[in-house]
Structures are given as C-alpha cells and as structure tokens.
Amino acid sequence: MTFAVIKTGGKQYKVAANDVLKIEKLDAEAGTIVTFDQVLMIDGQVGAPLIEGALVAAELLETRKQKTVIIFKKNRRHNYRRRNGHRQLLSTVRITEILTGGAKPTIKAAGVAAKTDSVAAEKPVKAAAKIAAPKAAAPKAEAEAKAPAAKKAAKPAADFTDDIKLIGGVGPALEKKLNAAGITSLTQIAAWKKADVAKFDEELEFHGRIERDEWVAQAKDLVAGKPPRAKIDQEAVADKAEDKTK
Template sequence: MFAVVRTGGKQYRVAAGDKIAVEKLAGEAGDTVTLGDVLLAGEGDNVADASKVTVSAEIIAQAKSEKVVVFKKRRRHNYRRKAGHRQQMTLLRITDVGEGKKAAPKKEAAAKKEDAPKAEAKKAPAKKAAPKADAAEKKAPAKKAPAKKAAPKKTEAKK
C-alpha cells in the first residue's frame, strides 16, 4: 500500500520500508512519529479513503542536507559576497502504511487528560513534605567565601 503525505510543505509518495529525508521534525533517533496529513492512499490502481489511513515512521537520524552556496557579485564594482547554508533535515524509515483508526488516539489522549488531574492530586502531598526537609537544611550555617583583597592602585609616572 502507498500513501502521499504532506510534511514540511512538501509532498512525498511513501510505502512501507521506504527511506525519505524531510524537513526537521521533533524527536531523536529511534523515536516513532506519525505522519498525519495523508492526501492520497491506495494499492495498485485502487484508491483508498485517505482519512482512514495512517502512516507511521521511525526517525533514523537528525542531519543536515548538502550545502547550498549563495554567491552575489556586481561586476566592475568590486562587490562579492559568498555564504553557505545547510538545511536541517530528518531521515525517516516508513514502518507502516495502513488502515488505522484516527479517532482512537484522540480518545486515549482525552482519557490521559482526565487521569492527569488525579495523578497531580496524588503528587501534591509529596510536594508539601519536601519544603520541611529544605527548612532543616537552611538552618545549618552557610559558609561564606573569604573577601578578596583590593588590587593596589598604580600611581602615574611624572614626566
């Protein structure tokens, strides 16, 4: 199965196992990302419903592309400027192109948001106990660094 996905303002035709270089994406090598903007999907001559297709990829590396040299010149005016630029890019390996439920992750995210206040409530008492321990540490006298001596003033030589 293949899909056409849009990322970084460009479109890519991908299939499982393909390796592509795209504009920089957040994440480190080994992380899995989901390319959500699927424009077209199909298998052979058949076109599938793109809204039901998900594309998942693994980040191979974060790298820089080839250097682009920018050279400006005005003839007969002794004006030359040379600069270079290397664009940040992410190398991806497409792991899966297939029918997936896009609504399911949203429900899981909503469930996690509901559980988050409960988890924060459990963590709150532990935070209250920590300042008491800090107060005990503050009672110990703090050592002060010895004062530095002022440098002797130099007098100006008379001529």
Template sequence: MYAVIKTGGKQYRVQPGDVLVVEKLDGDAGSDVSFGEVLMLGGDKGITVGAPLIDGATVAATLIETRKGEKVKIFKKIRRQGYRRTRGHRQMESVLRITGIEGAGEKAKWDGETSLMTKAEMNLRARGLASRDAEVEAKPAKVAKAEAPKTEAKAAPAKKAPAKKAPAKAAAAPKAEKAEAKAPAKKAPAKKAAPKADKE
C-alpha cells in the same frame, strides 16, 4: 502497499521500510512519528485517492536522526562594480524509516529492525575510521556474546608460538659475491682526445 503523504510543503511516495529525508521534525532519535495527511493509497484493493485527504489513513515512521543537509552556496555579483558576495547555507532535515501504513481497510507493516546509525557514523565506517566501541554497540547483545569466546580462543595460540624468521640479508650476500666472481668486471673503453688544430 504505498502511500503519498504531505509534510514540509512537499509530497512523498512511501512504502514500509523506506528511508525518507524530510524537512526538520520535532522529536529525539528513536521516537515514533505519525503522518495524518495521506493524499493517496495504493494496495491490493486498488488505488484510493483523497479529496484532498483520506479519512482515517495514517503512515507511521521512526525518527532516525535530525541533521544538517548538504551545503548550498549563494553567490551574488554586480558586474563592473567590484561587488561579489558568497554565502553558504545548510538546511536542517530529518531522516525517517517508514514502519507502517494503514487506511482504506488495508494494513502494511515493516518487520525489519530500525537502526539509529547516523550518516556521520556511516561515513566513518565506510572509511574504516569508526571506533571499536561504536561497532560493539551497533551489534545485538546475543551476537556480541557468541563472538567473544571465538576471538579469545583464536588470540591465545598466537601468543604461545611466536614465528621465527631467518635473516634474509645474510643469505642474499653470498649469492651476490658468487655472481661477481663468475662475471669479470667490464672496463669502459678509453676515450681518445680530439686533435687540436694548429694556429698559423
């Protein structure tokens, strides 16, 4: 099932489970958002088109974060006048996870779990720079408890038996000496001086 909604002067086609970036909406991260301006619904019973809206149809979503979008550069120039101006702008936007659609006698819900991880945190994790505290908070409590004893058991044997390594430099030195003894050193051929021309 899908729906076409209108928000921020734009129209979006959404399904349960979709992540959507729209113009800034009021609310904190994790709050529920509902859209009443549904223009069209599509499902098992067919397509329902509003005139212009469908009465009683709603789309539910969860607000993940409100952030600044990508930078847009504004450059102005008047030729032959020495006039150049550069400005930048970052539009505020909201990131949503669509959780349900209802209307025209049909319902559709998303069964997954909405993660409130921000884009900045995702970028840090992709680069391997996320802090360990953030990783522990992101995991469910049951998973963290189940993994804790395993990591402690693995860490304990490593402390008891430190690895012993033989010095590599001492073993390599005799081999080099043997090789030098077998192969006599080659001498470069002596260069002869060029004959000087007699001046008369």
C-alpha cells in the same frame, strides 16, 4: 505493493513500508515513532484532498545538518559579489506502517525497544549499587571532615573596593571589554586559572597582557585588602626621590 503519498514540510513524498527518506526537520527525538496524517493517496485511492482516517507511521532515525550549499550572487559592472553558505537541517525517517480506517501504529521503534530492555537489565545493578553506596561514601566524608581549613577559599576582606580598574594597566577601555565578556568583579579575576587566562587573552586580544601585568596576583592582593599595586609603586618612587634629595 502498498504505497502512499504524504505531505510534510511543504513537499510530497511517495512512500512504502521500510522506505528511508530525508524530510524537513521534525521536532521529535531520534528513536521515536512519528506519524503523518496528511495522506493524499494510498495505492489507487485519491483523497479530496486528504484520505480520511489514513495515517503513515515512521521511525525517526536522526536529525542532522546536510552538506554546505554555497549561495553566490554577482552583479556585473557594479562590483557586487556576495558569498554565503547554508546547511539545511533534515530528519531521516524509516516508514514502518501505512494505516487506514483510523487505525493506530502498532510497531514500536527499534531504538525505543532496545533502550527499554537495557534499562530493565540495569535495574538490579543499580539497586545493588545503592545498598553499597553508604559504606563507600563514609571514608570520603571522613576525609572531607579532616581536610585542613587552608584549602578552603579565602574570604574577601570586608573593606576592599571591588573595582577592576584598580588593577595596574586596566583603564576604562579594558574595563568595557571585560564587562562585555561578563567580567565585572575582582573576585572573578582572582579565581582565574591558566585556562581562563588563555581564554580571555585570546578572546579579548590582550596579547599576553594578563600574564605580563600579573592581573590575577593583583586581583588576589586587592581582594585580600592590600592597596593597589600602582599606589605602592608610586610610593616607592616617591621614597627613592626623597632619598636622593637628602
């Protein structure tokens, strides 16, 4: 039985045809043929250090992280303990050929061959779909043309001030948190959906403040050119105080 000893990833492996082994991560896609040109030995022939013209071909099956390895360090009487985890990336390959004399790989990967066959089988279907596409797309185009203009997003007022601190309850500290999360504009907050509100509320630890203070509604009013809610509240308080004095 022909075997070879190859070197890859700083390690040596004894391999034969159809062997499956895990090696250091390879920069290639799964289902492709990879070659190892650092061949140290084939049967009884030993290289010096490599065998000239020798090559080992293999099919790359997958690359994935392995099980977590725990690294624990401790120094006695120094109150020093460190616990870390590491998951190594390894590639799984199946040896297809052991070649000598400068020969090139002749066996194709099973995954590549299957993919080629499936693409060839799908070509007539895709061509038929392209012919039928214009007829199917016509009703959609007509529906979009008839869609009411109200569904389109409202344009911001030309004179509105794009400052998120105008939202009631948002000060410099909260503005800094929002900026760190990529939120710098009232238009961004006005476009938030329920999922966005829940996401930022959890990430920034606002504890329901966004919904409680109605940030989205406030942002929409500000974008539309309305005065800040804090200013409206102040005016309402002033009006009440004036009524009491009369």
